[in-house]
Amino acid sequence: MAxxxxxxxxxxxxxxxxxxDLSLTxxxxxxxxxxxxxxxxxxxLLRMIAGLESITKGDLYxxxxxINDKAPRDRDIAMVFQSYALYPHMxxxxxxGFSLEIRKEDKALKTDRVQRIADKxxxxxxxxxxxxxxxxxxRQRVAMGRAIVRDPKAFLFxxxxxxxxxxxxxxxxxxxxxxxxxxxxxxxxxxxxxxEAMTLADRIVVMNLGNIEQVGTPIELYETPANLFVANFxxxxxxxxxEGAFRDGSVVISSDNPVSLPDYDLPAQAVHFGIRxxxxxxxEGDRADCTGLVEVVERLGSDTIVYANVDGWGIVVVxxxxxxxxxxxxxxxxxxxxxxxxxxxxxxxxIAHAGQSPTRQ
Amino acid sequence: xxxxxxxxxxxLPGRFQARxxxxxxxxxxxxxxxxxxxxxxxxxxxxxxxxxxQKYSLISASGPEWIGFANFEKLYGDRRFWNAxxxxxxxxxxxxxxxxxxxxxxxxxxxxxxFGRRIVQALILLPWAVPGFLTGLTWAWLFNPIxxxxxxxxxxxxxxxxxxxxxxxxxxAMWGPIVANxxxxxxxxxxxxxxxxxxIPDELYEAGAMDGASAWQSxxxxxxxxxxxxxxxxxxxxxxxxxxxxxxVFIMTGGGPANSTQILPNYIFTTAFRKLDFGYAxxxxxxxxxxxxxxxxxxxxxxxxxxKV
Ligand SMILES: Nc1ncnc2c1ncn2[C@@H]1O[C@H](COP(=O)(O)OP(=O)(O)OP(=O)(O)O)[C@@H](O)[C@H]1O
Ligand SMILES: [Mg+2]
Numbered sequence: 001m002a003x004x005x006x007x008x009x010x011x012x013x014x015x016x017x018x019x020x021d022l023s024l025t026x027x028x029x030x031x032x033x034x035x036x037x038x039x040x041x042x043x044x045l046l047r048m049i050a051g052l053e054s055i056t057k058g059d060l061y062x063x064x065x066x067i068n069d070k071a072p073r074d075r076d077i078a079m080v081f082q083s084y085a086l087y088p089h090m091x092x093x094x095x096x097g098f099s100l101e102i103r104k105e106d107k108a109l110k111t112d113r114v115q116r117i118a119d120k121x122x123x124x125x126x127x128x129x130x131x132x133x134x135x136x137x138x139r140q141r142v143a144m145g146r147a148i149v150r151d152p153k154a155f156l157f158x159x160x161x162x163x164x165x166x167x168x169x170x171x172x173x174x175x176x177x178x179x180x181x182x183x184x185x186x187x188x189x190x191x192x193x194x195x196e197a198m199t200l201a202d203r204i205v206v207m208n209l210g211n212i213e214q215v216g217t218p219i220e221l222y223e224t225p226a227n228l229f230v231a232n233f234x235x236x237x238x239x240x241x242x243e244g245a246f247r248d249g250s251v252v253i254s255s256d257n258p259v260s261l262p263d264y265d266l267p268a269q270a271v272h273f274g275i276r277x278x279x280x281x282x283x284e285g286d287r288a289d290c291t292g293l294v295e296v297v298e299r300l301g302s303d304t305i306v307y308a309n310v311d312g313w314g315i316v317v318v319x320x321x322x323x324x325x326x327x328x329x330x331x332x333x334x335x336x337x338x339x340x341x342x343x344x345x346x347x348x349x350x351i352a353h354a355g356q357s358p359t360r361q
Numbered sequence: 362x363x364x365x366x367x368x369x370x371x372x373l374p375g376r377f378q379a380r381x382x383x384x385x386x387x388x389x390x391x392x393x394x395x396x397x398x399x400x401x402x403x404x405x406x407x408x409x410x411x412x413x414x415q416k417y418s419l420i421s422a423s424g425p426e427w428i429g430f431a432n433f434e435k436l437y438g439d440r441r442f443w444n445a446x447x448x449x450x451x452x453x454x455x456x457x458x459x460x461x462x463x464x465x466x467x468x469x470x471x472x473x474x475x476f477g478r479r480i481v482q483a484l485i486l487l488p489w490a491v492p493g494f495l496t497g498l499t500w501a502w503l504f505n506p507i508x509x510x511x512x513x514x515x516x517x518x519x520x521x522x523x524x525x526x527x528x529x530x531x532x533x534a535m536w537g538p539i540v541a542n543x544x545x546x547x548x549x550x551x552x553x554x555x556x557x558x559x560x561i562p563d564e565l566y567e568a569g570a571m572d573g574a575s576a577w578q579s580x581x582x583x584x585x586x587x588x589x590x591x592x593x594x595x596x597x598x599x600x601x602x603x604x605x606x607x608x609x610v611f612i613m614t615g616g617g618p619a620n621s622t623q624i625l626p627n628y629i630f631t632t633a634f635r636k637l638d639f640g641y642a643x644x645x646x647x648x649x650x651x652x653x654x655x656x657x658x659x660x661x662x663x664x665x666x667x668x669k670v
């Protein structure tokens with residue numbers, strides 16, 4: 001277990017600055033998930049923690065040791081690569097026990113450890129196979145096993161499940177959650193998958209262009225995004241966001257049907273109006289805040305996602321429970337749950353309303 | 362197949378013909394290449410081997426005649442042959458071992474990023490592009506105490522009691538052509554091993570570093586196993602090539618002094634074209650061929666036990 005601390009870390013490749021000033025503390029035994037659009041620097045950050053990438057500026061501490069200049073082998077951190085990076089010329093047992101072989105551990109102890117972890121990961125029957133004779137999921141487990149055998153201070157995962165098919169991914173996700181519970185080790189995990197991020201993380205770090213946009217528990221990020229970027233990035237389908245103006249206690253998006261927001265007490269200003277698809281209900285007559293024309297209906301079985309075109313607004317996405325009988329071409333009235341409306345100012349920062357503490361940046 | 366091919370002849374001989382035709386077809390396509398290989402390789406080889414069973418000398422009055430294994434019996438008792446065989450072994454092993462280790466070192470150096478790497482990678486091939494004859498001449502001059510510096514350096518280092526040519530000393534003369542050959546052959550190893558090195562994914566080294574491997578451990582446990590199949594095949598090819606490589610010895614020492622640098626290809630050459638005794642030269646060639654065959658067999662067998670990745 002280890003506490004990992006990044007202080008004012010910057011990273012440049014020659015003249016190209018990838019990361020300018022990033023600070024983050026990962027507590028003992030915490031599971032932190034890094035998310036963000038492609039190219040925002042998640043892998044780079046992970047590799048800097050691992051020691052595979054140099055740190056241009058700033059400090060990296062593990063348990064209050066500054067380890068900027070330590071070689072990866074001296075950091076006692078394990079990493080699971082997206083492509084697994086198994087040694088193709090070694091069988092599964094040797095792959096898993098490689099770190100112990102390197103440290104010249106006792107042979108019996110090594111065999112015993114490898115065997116125990118292989119049992120736990122369901123790899124016991126594959127120990128004498130070469131990686132090329134394994135399926136993707138099995139390789140993935142070998143890569144995890146190789147990391148676990150070492151009993152490192154911390155685990156780093158760079159999109160470990162992205163090469164697996166959907167059902168295998170769910171299985172491995174549960175496996176990783178179980179491992180984290182059992183080992184209690186500090187884990188930093190990069191993913192593009194919203195569900196992985198939401199279900200695995202103690203805290204999620206949303207990154208963009210080498211900066212941290214927001215850090216928080218999954219629910220914090222989902223319910224109170226600190227800015228437009230996070231609001232847009234977290235959640236699938238995305239939060240509905242419309243530009244409008246706040247005036248006399250209401251948000252006006254198009255000239256007609258203003259949405260009254262009694263919770264907010266703001267001067268007149270330009271705002272972004274945000275609401276998640278599941279916080280919109282179908283409504284009739286006066287109860288409706290606006291009406292839209294249904295353009296697409298996606299029936300997922302558990303939910304129905306309706307895309308309705310509202311005059312002057314654009315597409316509004318609505319998530320209805322179960323199999324709703326809404327049809328393409330229907331005209332539907334929409335009602336917004338006022339408690340769940342989120343407003344952002346012209347710069348994209350969240351505006352707190354009465355009865356809600358300001359969100360943490 | 363459930364559907365029946367209408368074109369297929371139904372009678373028995375017809376079906377046989379069709380199947381025979383299908384079997385033959387690939388060989389028809391291959392035939393131009395096969396004919397060419399037979400013409401330029403197998404026929405001369407067979408004629409050459411047949412010479413070794415003949416008395417075939419241009420200076421004897423009688424024409425060629427079949428004499429069975431007489432040439433080989435003579436070979437068995439020929440001190441010059443055994444001397445040349447020993448020298449060939451020494452020459453080949455020293456040349457290949459040095460070429461390989463220095464070539465591997467070169468490849469490892471060139472595999473690291475540094476300024477001007479591409480240009481150096483191209484320049485490194487230059488010795489390989491120099492004709493062997495020119496290499497031999499240049500090195501012979503370098504060793505020559507009158508015009509070359511090497512003897513004087515060796516003298517200054519206290520290795521020689523006076524600045525004599527290395528090539529004139531029967532005990533050490535073989536090192537002259539070996540040094541020239543190493544210089545000549547390093548690029549070949551360097552470039553092939555570099556190509557193999559570059560095919561090893563960086564990620565494996567990164568995984569190794571995370572697993573705690575030192576530079577030496579990742580070299581022995583990741584790099585070498587990956588290179589092994591390539592090493593086996595290049596060492597095999599180079600060995601055969603070096604064992605047959607007569608130019609350097611021929612130009613630098615001519616086999617002397619006192620036959621101390623006589624190697625089999627030179628012995629074959631002088632027997633055939635100085636003494637004009639083709640029969641005996643062919644017998645020596647066959648002996649060399651058999652030795653190389655055995656060597657190749659052993660190495661290829663070893664290679665099969667290496668893991669292919
Ligand atoms: N060796 C390099 N030289 C120059 N720029 C690089 C280098 N490696 C990465 N970058 C740049 O650094 C930025 C961050 O890359 P990084 O791989 O960390 O992104 P990422 O967030 O992991 O993206 P993805 O989700 O696609 O994996 C990218 O813009 C990339 O182009
Ligand atoms: Mg990445």
